[in-house]
Amino acid sequence: MGNTGYKSFAALELYYVDDGTPTGQPTKPNVVTDPDYIAPVLDTVTCAPSTRYYSVEKKLSAKRNNCGSGYTGSTVTLTSYPNQFFSTVSLADANAQADAWLAANVQTYANNAGKCEVTYTPPTGGGGGGSGCLVEGTLITLPDGTTKPIEELTLDQLLLSVEIETLQDTNNTEELYKWSSTDLSENRIVSPITKLTHKIAYETIIVNDGLFEATPTHLQLVQRDGFWRFIPLGDIQLGDNLYTINQEIIPVTAVTVNLEKRNIYPMTLNPFHTFFANGILTHNYKQAIDTDY
Incomplete structure (x- = not known):
């Protein structure tokens, strides 16, 4: 270690005060426990401090x-x-x-x-796509709080949407799969329908005995293990939670697979992509995918 600028004393020697000559008595170590201890003194001339x-x-x-x-x-x-x-x-x-x-x-x-x-890894067998759709008869919430069956909606119609504060809303499925949050603070907003079509499906997932029904690839918001995230509806499990229009959290108590023919309605909103279907917060159709069922 370099010089600090302080001069310390290793030993003490007794001197006469009248003429400053040594008494001849033995020296002793300069330790802090000795009543005669002399502390280091600043002497930047003799002990020039090193550059720091x-x-x-x-x-x-x-x-x-x-x-x-x-x-x-x-x-x-x-x-x-x-x-x-x-x-x-x-x-x-x-x-x-x-x-x-x-x-x-x-x-x-x-x-x-x-x-x-x-961490959520979307399945590779087709369940991870974002092209899911809701079935005919699903009630969609409008900005004034009223509802309308999905098959009666029209292009450019405004829907009640949600801005989730921790989510950078996107229509990119892969980005949505990466998102998760313990918090679901949200603001109610309005978003228009920019695409609405009619198709046929031969497999749908029914949640809670008809509360919610859509194709297995429909992108759904759930709470699992304390985290909110998006999954394909086909991956929903008993014990997952859903978020309602009344800001309530309800559990998934029943999941069944329907193999009968259903009319479905792929729908895209922009710029925000969330909306309420049968009072459940969900996500829209991924417009980039246009595959028949």
């Missing part, structure tokens, strides 16, 4: 890696602040100390400060 180099701000990021199965850790950043480390050798040495400290501590910091988020 202080580290600059440095950052290092890491992903939390101790989450359980089915969860992905978020990425967090640990910061070494300016002047946190110093060196009497060089600035590079001070910065190297900061880098070493970050490398030694960033993973522990990430595991403590990072979040565990639900």
Whole structure:
């Protein structure tokens, strides 16, 4: 370590006060427990302080890696602040100390400060598409709170929609699959229908004995394991939760597969893509896919 500018004393020797000559008595160590202890004194002439180099701000990021199965850790950043480390050798040495400290501590910091988020991998057998559709007779909520059967809706008609505060709303299914949140703070807005067609389906999923019915690929908002996320309706499970127009959370208590012919209505909204079907918050048809059922 370089000079600090302070002069310290290793030993004490007794002198006469009248002429300043030594008494000849043995010296003794200068320790803090001795009543005669002399503390270091600032003497920048005799002990010129060494130049100090202080580290600059440095950052290092890491992903939390101790989450359980089915969860992905978020990425967090640990910061070494300016002047946190110093060196009497060089600035590079001070910065190297900061880098070493970050490398030694960033993973522990990430595991403590990072979040565990639900990981959802869409199925590869066709259930992961965004081209799902609701069946004839489904009641869609209008901005004034009234409802209309989906087959009676018209192009450009306004629907009651929802802006989820933690969601960057999109019509891209893959992006929606990546989103999850423990919070479902939302604002009610209005969004127009930009595409509405009629098709036939030979397989639909019925939830809670007719509360909600759509094709297996219909993109549905559910709460599972404490996280809200979007899944294909064909992947819905007993114990999942749905979100209602009255801001209530209701459990999924029954799921059945219907193999009878159904009239379905692929529908796209823009710029916001959520709406209420039979009082349940759901998501619209992915316009980029145009496949017959």
